[in-house]
Amino acid sequence: MSGDLLRLSGLSLTYPNGTTALDGVDLRVAEGEFLSLLGPSGCGKSSILRLVAGLMTPTGGTVDWVRPLARGDIGFVFQEPTLMPWARIIDNVRLPLDLAGVARAEADERAADGLRRVGLGDFLRAFPRELSGGMKMRAALARALVTRPRLLLLDEPFAALDEITRLKLNDDLLAFWGRERFTAVFVTHSVFESVYLSGRIAVMGPRPGRVAAQMDVDLPYPRDLPVRTGAAYGAICREVSERLHLAMGEAA
Structure with a gap:
């Protein structure tokens, strides 16, 4: 191959x-x-x-x-969404960017864009408990993709x-x-x-x-x-x- x-x-x-x-x-x-x-x-x-x-x-x-x-080139989506229950959805999705040291304004923009792309643009400020199982998994997918990984x-x-x-x-x-x-x-x-x-x-x-x-x-x-x-x-x-x-x- x-x-x-x-x-x-x-x-x-x-x-x-x-x-x-x-x-x-x-x-x-x-x-x-x-x-x-x-x-x-x-x-x-x-x-x-x-x-x-x-x-x-x-x-x-x-x-x-x-x-x-390189660091951040691998994204991982687990069997469970593993979202932080105390954090809003946009904060959950932004987490990998925060850990990578991306500036807050850019990280917020990329997290919001990622959520819009998975159909959660109206739920940026929602908490995980307010989402259905499918919506939580969409958020987990957005979080994995927000760093633009080469391997998912x-x-x-x-x-x-x-x-x-x-x-x-x-x-x-x-x-x-x-x-x-x-x-x-x-x-x-x-x-x-x-x-x-x-x-x-x-x-x-x-x-x-x-x-x-x-x-x-x-x-x-x-x-x-x-x-x-x-x-x-x-x-x-x-x-x-x-x-x-x-x-x-x-x-x-």
Whole structure:
């Protein structure tokens, strides 16, 4: 693969209690691609994101940056919005800029612009308790994007949302990615979500996690409802489901 941003080589992770979460993960991530990590719960998908972000240290193997990133070049969207309940939404979104030492006026402007882009322009002064679950996740996405990252890591950010909200946020995320072309690594256990979002899917087997299969998603961008209801999308979903089923069977 040309234009790699990073490469995972023989990546392994064993926790202090002896549980091996990952065992020999080899994976390349290309600059500007949308890659999904698809697999069952507990297979180490989230651990890969944390290792890439530097939040954890691997037991074995390496995370090699082909194109090194500067501070603030990595954004992370967690499974929960993790908003500060005592702070207004604009203050939550501005936090990464405050930590980076960006001047307050510029930081406020960029945070407000980020919130407008995710449809929360009328809620700058609201507190998290005043927002719905989907709105909180939009705020978390705006916070991750406000630093204009080159790499965005997303750890099942829409899993707890209702289907209508989830589909809408899938479309919004693809719109952001289409405009800015950051590299996205998206963790999910939904075959349908992975196919709709991704240019490439890495299928993982059960713990200890490993990459059992990789496949390109031959669907054009931008994607919309006709893509989601089309025959090609259905065929790819079936193929990915078969790959996932095979990975689960091989591990049994």
